[in-house]
Amino acid sequence: MESTQYEYTEAYAHYMDRNDPLNHFKERFYHPKVNGIPAIYLCGNSLGLQPKNVIDHLQKELINWADMAVDGHFHGExxxxxxxxxxxxxxxxxxxxxxxxxxxxxxxxxxxxxxxxxxxxxxxxxxxxxxxxxxxxxxxxxxxxxxxxxxxxxxxxxxxxxxxxxxxxxxxxxxxxxxxxxxxxxxxxxxxxxxxxxxxxxxxxxxxxxxxxxxxxxxxxxxxxxxxxxxxxxxxxxxxxxxxxxxxxxxxxxxxxxxxxxxxxxxxxxxxxxxxxxxxxxxxxxxxxxxxxxxxxxxxxxxxxxxxxxxxxxxxxxxxxxEAGMAKLRKKSELLTGYLEFLIKQTNSDVLEIITPENPKERGCQLSLLVHKGGKEVFDEFYMHGIVGDWRHPNVIRVAPTPLYNSFMDVYNFAKILEQALNKFV
The missing domain is CATH 3.40.640.10 (Type I PLP-dependent aspartate aminotransferase-like (Major domain))
Structure with a gap:
């Protein structure tokens, strides 16, 4: 997964996902729905998704509490x-x-x-x-x-x-x-x-x-x-x-x-x-x-x-x-966020400005989008189509493709909905 010659195509997004060594982690989280639509969740900068293994860890401690009560402080596994x-x-x-x-x-x-x-x-x-x-x-x-x-x-x-x-x-x-x-x-x-x-x-x-x-x-x-x-x-x-x-x-x-x-x-x-x-x-x-x-x-x-x-x-x-390791997560993060940046710029919208630094060393996976016109309407249109991002007053939309559970197809689909929303309201 070395490519930085990004393409605004569904085939390219699928290619990147197939060659992503961390892609399987996506299935180890629960993903919400919005209006009955499986969400594209780009809001890990506010609240991360629930790992599926959480319930096992909690259940183990609940059983320890039930079985041992105070003795759980010094006994058990x-x-x-x-x-x-x-x-x-x-x-x-x-x-x-x-x-x-x-x-x-x-x-x-x-x-x-x-x-x-x-x-x-x-x-x-x-x-x-x-x-x-x-x-x-x-x-x-x-x-x-x-x-x-x-x-x-x-x-x-x-x-x-x-x-x-x-x-x-x-x-x-x-x-x-x-x-x-x-x-x-x-x-x-x-x-x-x-x-x-x-x-x-x-x-x-x-x-x-x-x-x-x-x-x-x-x-x-x-x-x-x-x-x-x-x-x-x-x-x-x-x-x-x-x-x-x-x-x-x-x-x-x-x-x-x-x-x-x-x-x-x-x-x-x-x-x-x-x-x-x-x-x-x-x-x-x-x-x-x-x-x-x-x-x-x-x-x-x-x-x-x-x-x-x-x-x-x-x-x-x-x-x-x-299990994933920070080095691998960071490598994917730079590619995934870079792809998001590339796709946003393809909209060629003069009302949209990325205010997050372009240099990967000066950012994480979040991009903050300053929308000079129709910002809240654009954001609400996202949500109606299953995009979960974050609105910050007065006119910034924050989106964060998180490498543990977001995919290149998530980012591609976001870009298509962004383009649709901008055409509708701007």
Whole structure:
């Protein structure tokens, strides 16, 4: 599956699917219907499809609960006490980390708050935060309330970087310039790894290096990057990161989050945190004594015992990632998204603009389409014909051909319906 000489033909799409080594994964997911029509689902950037093996993983834990009740924590094939360990190898593979640097726990925004307890420590001199303008609301609210908690005005403490006039995405050079300009008062750089609205993947390695050289901690919200874009958090030296599991990781609506904490912080006694007993040294946890002793690595940021049913669904999905491998998924993603880009451009519509970067290194599988006229009507026409995408106010349609369960025929059929909708409403 090496071809990039794309063709706008059904025969070509079938050819690419026949030669796709990951094509069989499509049948390992449930696919929804819209108005009775089998859907072309291009909304994995919002909620991933359900893997068919989820029910087996959940059923196993329900049986363990029924048969053993509290004894399930220490007995059975996979005792709940160490349930988090099973997900670590694949999570580490997905985000480019060591196993002790990752753990599945809580939900995304909770984890960001807990991590900022540790990594946003403002002083009178260094108290500012750099982030991207137009960040996802949860990130904006997280930073605003953290800043206020420490007694600062968000308007003064939070520096939002916007694209240049006439551009839709941020230039790395502009991000680095802002970091350099604020090195005297900068405490934290925290931004998305992949911007949810435009689909831009930021140069996390360069941003991390610049932020740390300025004396700041650097962290990323990887909600749209984990399981989608190439990540190498350990080698990049990122201080911390968090992600959700319900988008590209296909683990169920609102399901468990995950965190990364670089091993350089693994046992730093001077790094503050909010503690809970599941982050305490598990060898001494049941002594029930005063004096918090954090476990080594990301595990030391845990608070409560693991949500076993959530983790079971998560594990079902992670096993598919382990089987497919991120390298193969990324290779298909670049071809599939490239094909989508090619087909969209064949419409020759002057009302349609792709605002996601053309460079594959600067994007995942999502393309954001700025529709200058008739956007909502075009989107609604998609849906009537079984296309599930995502509408973002005021005039952007996000479509994400996910390599685990989307095909080249999905993308081809989308393009035909797009062309039909544009001809009808524009």
């Amino acid at each position: 996979d005792p709940w006490y160490g349930a988090r360990m099973k997900s670590k190898p694949i999570l580490a593979h997905i985000v480019g980390a060591k196993e002790h640097e990752v753990v599945a726990m809580n939900n995304l925004t909770s984890n960001l708050h807990f991590l900022l307890v540790s990594f946003y420590q403002p002083t009178e001199k260094k108290f500012k935060i750099i982030t991207e303008g137009g960040a996802f609301p949860s990130d904006m609210y997280t930073l605003e309330t953290q800043v206020r908690f420490h007694g600062y005005d968000p308007k003064e403490a939070i520096i939002e970087i916007y694209p240049r006039d006439g551009e839709h995405t941020l230039r790395t050079e502009d991000i680095l310039a802002h970091i350099s300009a604020h090195q005297e008062d900068l405490a934290l750089v925290m931004m998305a790894g992949l911007q949810y609205y435009t689909g831009q993947v930021f140069d996390m390695e360069s941003i991390t290096k610049a932020g740390q050289e300025a004396g700041a901690y650097v962290g990323f919200d990887l909600a749209h990057a984990a399981g989608n874009a190439p990540l190498n958090l350990h080698d990049w030296g990122v201080d911390f990161a968090a992600w959700c599991s319900y988008k590209y990781l296909n683990s169920g609506p609102g399901n468990i989050s995950g965190i990364f904490v670089h091993e350089k912080h693994a046992d730093n006694p001077y790094l503050p945190r909010f503690a809970g007993w599941w982050g305490h040294d598990e060898k001494e946890r049941f002594k029930m004594e005063r004096g918090f002793k954090p476990m080594y690595g990301a595990d030391g940021w845990q608070l409560a015992n693991t949500n076993i049913l959530a983790l079971a669904a998560h594990q079902a999905a992670l096993e598919l990632f382990g």
